[in-house]
Amino acid sequence: MRKLFLITTMLAFSATGLWAQTGGDECVVADDIAVAGFGTYVVAMTNVGATTGTDPAPSIPCAVFGQNTDDIWFSFVPDADGAIDVTTCDPTSWDTDLLLYDGSGGCGALLELACSGDAITNPGPCQAFYSEFDAPTAVTGGNTYYLRIGNWGGAGSGGAGNLTIDFYAVGSEICDDGADNDADGLIDCADPDCIGVGLCGPEICDDGFDNDGDGLVDCADVIDCPIGSPLCPVVNNDECLGAVDIPIAGPGTYTALMDSTSASLGSDPLPGIACTVMGQFDNDIWFSFTPDQNMSAEIHTCDATSWDTDLAVYEDATNDCSAMTAIACNGDATILAGCQAYYSHVQFVGVTAGVTYKIRVGSWAAGASGIGQLSIILVTVGAEICDDGIDNDLDGLIDCLDPDCNGAPNCFEGDS
Numbered sequence: 001m002r003k004l005f006l007i008t009t010m011l012a013f014s015a016t017g018l019w020a021q022t023g024g025d026e027c028v029v030a031d032d033i034a035v036a037g038f039g040t041y042v043v044a045m046t047n048v049g050a051t052t053g054t055d056p057a058p059s060i061p062c063a064v065f066g067q068n069t070d071d072i073w074f075s076f077v078p079d080a081d082g083a084i085d086v087t088t089c090d091p092t093s094w095d096t097d098l099l100l101y102d103g104s105g106g107c108g109a110l111l112e113l114a115c116s117g118d119a120i121t122n123p124g125p126c127q128a129f130y131s132e133f134d135a136p137t138a139v140t141g142g143n144t145y146y147l148r149i150g151n152w153g154g155a156g157s158g159g160a161g162n163l164t165i166d167f168y169a170v171g172s173e174i175c176d177d178g179a180d181n182d183a184d185g186l187i188d189c190a191d192p193d194c195i196g197v198g199l200c201g202p203e204i205c206d207d208g209f210d211n212d213g214d215g216l217v218d219c220a221d222v223i224d225c226p227i228g229s230p231l232c233p234v235v236n237n238d239e240c241l242g243a244v245d246i247p248i249a250g251p252g253t254y255t256a257l258m259d260s261t262s263a264s265l266g267s268d269p270l271p272g273i274a275c276t277v278m279g280q281f282d283n284d285i286w287f288s289f290t291p292d293q294n295m296s297a298e299i300h301t302c303d304a305t306s307w308d309t310d311l312a313v314y315e316d317a318t319n320d321c322s323a324m325t326a327i328a329c330n331g332d333a334t335i336l337a338g339c340q341a342y343y344s345h346v347q348f349v350g351v352t353a354g355v356t357y358k359i360r361v362g363s364w365a366a367g368a369s370g371i372g373q374l375s376i377i378l379v380t381v382g383a384e385i386c387d388d389g390i391d392n393d394l395d396g397l398i399d400c401l402d403p404d405c406n407g408a409p410n411c412f413e414g415d416s
Contacts, residue, residue, distance in 0.1 A: 022046045023072030023149065026053055027107035030073035030146055038082060038168050045149060046160035047072045055148070058099055058115045061337035063134060064347075065117035066152030068097040074147040075103065078167060083136040083183035085166040087119070088149060089126035091385060093161020095152040098131035103144040110146060113137055117152055118347075120298070125382055127161070128390040138170065138183040175200050176209070189213035205231040215303075215338075220257040220373040227259060227371075238263045240321035243286035243358055246376065251295060254376045258301065258309075258361055260285050260369040268360070271312045277331035279364030281310045287359040287374060288316070294393075297349040298377040299328075301361060302339035306372025308332075308364040311344030319356040327357075331364055340372070350381070350395065386411055 023045050024030040033043055050070040058065060078084075088096040097117050101110040119132035129152060139145060147165075151157045173182045175194035180187045189200035190213035203212045203224035210217050212224065219225050219232035228234050237244045246256050263283040270281055291297075301309040312329040333345035342364060351357060359376075363369055384393045386405035391398045400411035 023050075023074050025050050025072060027055070027073050027103075027110070027146060027148075030075040033074055033076040033165065035076045035078050035165070035167055037079065039166075041076075041165045041167065043074065043163045043165075044160070045072060045074075045163050047150065047158040048160065050158070052150070052155055055110075058112050060112050060115060062115040062117055062335075063120060064152075064335050065115060066095070066097050066150075067154060068099070068148070068150035069153070069155040070158045071097075071148050071150035074149075074163065075144060076147070076165070077144050078139045078141050080141040081139070081170065082141075082167055083138050083170045084168075085133065085136055086114075086147065087126075087130065087132035087164050088161060089119070089130045089132060089164065090161040091125045091127055091382070093127050093130065094157070094159035095127065095129040096131045096161075097150045097152050098133070099148040100133065100137060101146040101148070103146045107146070113145075120377065127385070127388065128382065128392045135180050135185060135187075136183040139167075186213075190215070205229070216305075216373060217255050218257075220255060220303075222257070222259075222371055227257070232257075234262075235259075237285045237287065239266055240268065240286050240324070240358060240360075243288035243321075246287055246289040248289050248291050248376075248378065250292060251378050251380055254289070254378070256287055256374045256376075257371070258285060258306070258374045259371045260307075260361070260363065261371060263369060265362075271314075271326035271329040273326050273329060275310075275312070275329035275331060276333070277364075278329065279308070279310050279331050279362075280366045281312075281360070281362035282366050283369045284310075284360050284362035287361070288356060289359070289376060290356045291351045291353055291378060293353045294381060295351055295378045296381050297351045297357075298345075298347045298379075299349065299359060300333070300336060300339075300343060300345035300375050301372060302336045302343045302345065302375065303372040304338055304340055306340045306343065307368060307370025308340065308342040309344045309370075309372075310362045310364050311346060312360045313346060313349055314358040314360065316356045316358045321358070324358065351378070 047070045052069045100114045114133040114137050116131040118129045171181050173191045173193040175197045194200040203221045205225035225232045260283045314324040317323040328346040328349045330344045332342045382392045384402045384404040386408040387410045405411045
């Protein structure tokens with residue numbers, strides 16, 4: 001294999017750098033990124049002409065990890081202890097996979113630290129499927145680290161773009177901001193640093209916060225907030241017309257308690273669209289939400305204490321369950337960490353402001369039921385890129401077929 005290179009240039013200001021590099025085709029010829037001081041470091045990269053190495057696929061959980069073909073390598077040595085965020089977000093870039101290794105033992109003894117196929121959220125402007133680690137990663141001054149970037153798809157599907165490293169000092173944990181401030185992998189009340197601080201104590205059943213750090217919010221925490229207690233009354237969402245409404249106010253993560261222990265099998269048919277490993281949909285229960293802006297939705301039943309679920313999402317055109325169109329469904333998924341063995345998960349579901357959507361959760365196995373947490377993650381969608389073959393704004397129209405691309409250089413009458 002050969003090393004790819006461009007003439008190296010550097011524009012430096014403050015602690016921020018921009019390098020023109022491509023990445024080495026193997027770990028042993030990784031292009032070095034000089035990380036000197038806290039700041040943002042942006043590296044131009046391309047894997048055009050690179051080959052697929054023999055390094056194994058990651059053995060740690062990775063969100064939507066692909067084939068990592070035509071992989072290229074970078075290395076860096078931070079000059080101080082801190083934390084990093086790494087992303088391939090760049091609207092001109094390609095669909096990437098991303099891995100971070102501790103390289104203190106050299107290329108023959110790499111230790112995986114973090115990886116990503118597709119980022120969980122897309123704040124824009126990014127390509128539709130970029131890579132970004134889910135949480136900050138702590139790094140040690142003087143230690144060598146390696147970054148490996150490849151194609152999510154097969155060989156030859158790569159391109160060029162920018163790799164961005166944000167390097168910053170680690171602070172004390174802030175116990176109510178939803179972030180891992182001290183980069184120890186624990187957020188808010190789940191971090192021992194927050195025991196007894198502010199809201200972090202016994203579960204409060206109506207404040208929308210995970211006070212005791214067990215990953216369960218309010219009535220979804222059935223140990224501390226039993227169903228049937230004054231703040232957690234029994235609800236009847238056994239049928240679509242009784243769907244529990246989940247209020248939505250912009251992008252964010254929304255949760256609701258799922259309890260199918262007293263539910264029955266409804267008369268609604270199974271979704272009439274392709275579903276991965278769909279089961280019986282027994283003892284189904286219903287939820288409803290109405291977004292206040294156009295967004296992309298990720299919905300899942302991941303909860304280590306929950307049961308084996310089926311999941312379907314419907315557009316409810318009349319908001320009375322009489323004109324339902326199935327738009328997404330799943331029986332079993334595997335990409336999230338910390339879940340029950342067989343949870344359900346749908347991603348990249350485009351939702352429209354003012355339209356009501358119904359979520360149906362049932363049991364994969366006949367006669368089964370359970371209790372757990374339903375999660376909805378809503379993110380804003382990016383603008384349509386007119387020449388990448390992807391529906392970036394999730395309106396069902398790709399490239400020049402999208403009116404947003406009228407007048408774009410590559411879009412003219414007759415283009416398709």
